[in-house]
Amino acid sequence: MISNYFKIARRNLIRNKAFSGLNIAGLALGMACSLLIMLWVQDERSVDGFHANGNRLYQVYERSSYDGKVEAGYMTQGLLADELKRVIPEIEYASGYEGNHLYRSTFEVGEKINKVEGTYAGADFFRMFSYPLVQGTPETALNTPIGVAISRKVAEQFFGNPEKAIGKAIRYENREDLIVTAVFENVPANSSQQFDFLRSWNAYVKENQWVTNWSNTSPHTLVQLRPTADPARVEAKIKDFIYRYKQKDQGSLVELALQSYPEKYLHSTFKNGQIDGGRIEYVRLFSFVAVFILLIACINFMNLATARSTKRAKEVGVRKVVGAVRTALMGQFLGEALLLTFCSILIAVALVAVLLPAFNSLTGKQLFLPFGQPVFWASLLGLLTLTGFVAGSYPALFMSSLSPIRVLKGSLKFSGGATFFRKSLVVFQFSLSIILIVGMIVMYRQMQFVQTKNLGYDRENLVYIPIEGDLVQKYNLFKEEASRMPGIRAVSRMRNSPTVNDHGVSDIGWSGKDPNLWVSFSDELVGFDFVKTMNLKLKEGRDFSREFGADTVSYSGFLLNETALKKIGYQHPIGQPLWWGGRQGTIIGIVKDFHFNSMHEAIQPLVIRLDEKKPYGTILVRTEAGKTREALAGLEKISKELNPNFPFTYQFSDQEYAKLYKSEQVVSQLANSFAVLAIFISCLGLFGLAAFTAEQRTKEIGVRKALGASVASVVTLLSQDFLKLVLIAILIASPLSWYAMTRWLDGFAYKIDIGWWVFALAGFLAIAIALLTVSFQSIKAALVNPVKSLKSE
Known part of the structure; x- marks a missing residue:
């Protein structure tokens, strides 16, 4: 029986090429978008997740209350790491880390000279973090001011291989000779710390005497707790730690706190002295976008399948007359949905493979399709099953519920509830599309604002x-x-x-x-x-x-x-x-x-x-x-x-100024791409509903034309219902998009105002796109000969 379902599905697919093509295209685009976002989200969540001691690694941050406000940040005192390890017994290892920027330093060995990016870290750094050492030991890698740890790539550049590099001298900034004390594996792409050399913290203190003043802050402090340590108790112990070394000011309060290091990459924004968001907001945003675009594609399938219902109503009626039960009919339509979804997912995977290089270039990632991982195939199977059942559920339920007597008499009518449901789906689609359009406009304007605002100095030339x-x-x-x-x-x-x-x-x-x-x-x-x-x-x-x-x-x-x-x-x-x-x-x-x-x-x-x-x-x-x-x-x-x-x-x-907003520019460009994609897929759904409506009102159109109605009046008649749906979508989407973009702009101290015209422009674009989509079916229906329309089938 199952093979029979798929045989019928295959025949319908071939017989209705245009209908099948629209369905497959919509689902393929939706799933390709979801796959790209899934790969991006997975990569974002994997950052810093490879450290073996990750559950015991913490970043110290400082909370300052003064002048009626509370602020927090990762800049700490330069001597803090060593003192925390010495005084707090629950802290097993601690390391200072110059995490504010990388030093692009010049290294030289013989005739070879090159620029290498790196920074400074404490003696415990390699004991704490899982950056495997090819040569050297974690205990001695960063324990001397003249020592330097280099990556495998740098060792190969200057010495040929890591074994030849260890213990050799390398000229640093043409002012001192350093000794290679360790060679570490190249830092993986999913590490928030990126460096090709590390110098010792003793060298940092020697070159920056200001760190001996406990009123100065700049570097970061990283700690690893002992296995039995309670992070909450350790945080309570270090809360007032600074006042061991400086006098307490009556007008201020400085406290230390801990944040789980693996969580820092996605949660690095502070509000009122507390951790409040960060890149996790983009991860959540695009996760929702992926789900919504997939839903839009599934809604298209529902609308297009429903638009074809009158063509297959008699088939359902005949099958029921000869004994087909409803569950068998539901199985048939779900089987057709799964077949179309299977074709779509093949195309989606091919699209992702083609688009990945451009997507990586845009996001700065090194994503790839992990064909060798069972989890990937399980995810594809889950996506196929979920999409197939969601997309095919309503058509299966609707078609299997048709009365054989009514459809065989040619009196197929649709209930108000069914009509309301289909229209609600279109409103839902266009609401999401309008939210994305507003987001696209606001992000573009904010990026233009930060790029063109007078900074108080001239960054040109x-x-x-x-x-x-x-x-x-x-x-x-x-x-x-x-x-x-x-x-x-x-x-x-x-x-x-x-x-x-x-x-x-x-x-x-x-x-x-x-x-x-x-x-x-x-x-x-x-x-x-x-x-x-x-x-x-x-x-x-x-x-x-x-x-x-x-x-x-x-x-x-x-x-x-x-x-x-x-x-x-x-x-x-x-x-x-x-x-x-x-x-x-x-x-x-x-x-x-x-x-x-x-x-x-x-x-x-x-x-x-x-x-x-x-x-x-x-x-x-x-x-x-x-x-x-x-x-x-x-x-x-x-x-x-x-x-x-x-x-x-x-x-x-x-150019250096533009780098400050790299993440926002990437998000803006991704939002633009997803907005265009969502609008396109929504138009496919609107096209399906327009086809369905035109098909349902064929005889009405014929009567109107026979009585002298013009093509323009018929087009207006068919279009006005869809415009009402888009207007409802605008009313729903405007406050939601205002709230979402206001939250996004809160991340900027200097930002644009969201004027009413933004929502008006988004609404106008949605209406224009809807009219262009609907007009094709409306004009096509209006041009049909009324004799043919009124002819009884």
Whole structure:
């Protein structure tokens, strides 16, 4: 009997090619989309899930209550890891980790020279995390300031293989020779930490003396608890740990807390001092999108199958007359649905295979179809079964319920409940489509907003060059020669870069400061002509300049932004005293607020001081418009002369700024693609319902045309019902989309307003698309000869 079902299904599929093609196409697109999202979601959830000790790994974060607000973040004190391990017995291992950014450093062995990205980590790092060592031991990999652990890839580049690398010297930044103490396997793609070398934490402390001040925060702190430790009790123990090493301020409260490390990747956003969302919101969003698009495709199947019901009603009637029971008929229609779904899933897998390279390029992933994994085949089987039964359930129930007497007499009528159900499905489809259209518009506008907003400095024609090698000592000579070159307007330097400032201080003082007031300041170290090079706007005062001899004295003068001035409260700030870590200087200038982090964060109070002796940082070069290529050629020539052992590298400010919103740009592009796909699949469903309606009203149309109705009036008659459905969908989708996009925009400190016109535009697009879809069937029905329409079958 089952073989008979599939034989009939195959014949119907071949006999009704257009109908079958629409069904297969809709289901294939829906399942391809779901498969792509499933692979992406699976990859997102797998990040950092490979660590053997993952259930005992925790990231320490700091919660600060001050000035009437509560904030939290991962920046901690540089000596915190070692002290936690020494004092708290439940902590088995602890490691500092410079997780704010990677260092793109130059390594050299003989004639081989290359840039390698890496960072600093504590001596316990390889004991805690599952990055397998090919050579060396976890105990000795990072226990010496001159040691360095490198990846297999780097070992092969410089030494040929890991065995030859161990114990060998490798020149670092052309200033010191390091010894390769370990070689680790290349870091997997599903690790949130990506690095090709690690230096010891002792080296980090040696190069950053500020870490000895417990008021300064920047690096991350990672801990591994003992197997018997209770995380809640450990968190309670370390809550006030900072006050063992610094005096408690009456105006602030600093607490330490723990977050499970494997959860950090997806849950890294804070609100009111508590973990509140992160990338998990995108994972949930696209999981829902996958389900909704698959539902839309299934609804299409239902509507298209129902539209064909009058063609197969007599078949059902005959089968019932000769003894077919309802369950057998249901089995037949479900079998047809499963056959169509099977054809669709084959096409879907082929589509995914074709689209994966482009999808990986868009998302920055390395996804692949895991044909060798039984779980993948089980998932496909589950998708096939679920989709087939969901898509075929309503047609099977509906068709098997038809009365043989009514259908054989040709008096097939549909109940109000059945009609309402089908229309509800269309409303549901278009509601989802409108929500996606609104999301597409809002995300695009927000991305345009962050890309075009005035940041307070000019990021056009601004170039970053790393301070490395001989440029550490020859920076002034580099600046002098570069400033004389054509196409160069100004040259300066800073410790970080204009798009990333990840350092903070809390020991800033001023005259009249309330002893109960505690304020966290961002800080920056810069060179002469910083304001000029960045094109910042001076509200009052002046820039750092060699014309003022006092500026050359460390901590003698400070620049503040407007937010910092508001916190301090000076009415006439120029010349007023300011203390930084107990050292007194004077305020020489106030710059208008500018963004030195992404727009996810509000502008923080910023204090800037001069420091041209820092052994690292970024050279800022402002080029003249239209002369950037000429300027870069000159800069490369100077760099090769002054710093011959280092390749000339640079970044453009606007490109580095765009990287701050990479995740949002990916999500925006994915939302655009899924919105278009959802609309297209919804149109297939609307096409099916229009065909069904036209078929049901064939004789009515014939009568109207016989009485003189025009084609336009018939088209209007058939279209107005569908427009009502789309209007209902707009009413339902507008508040839902407003809520969803408002939540998404809450992640930005600076954002657009969602105007009424966004919903009007989404509604207009939905109506226009619906009209274009329905008009084909309406015009086709209106053009049929009324004699043929009225002819009894």
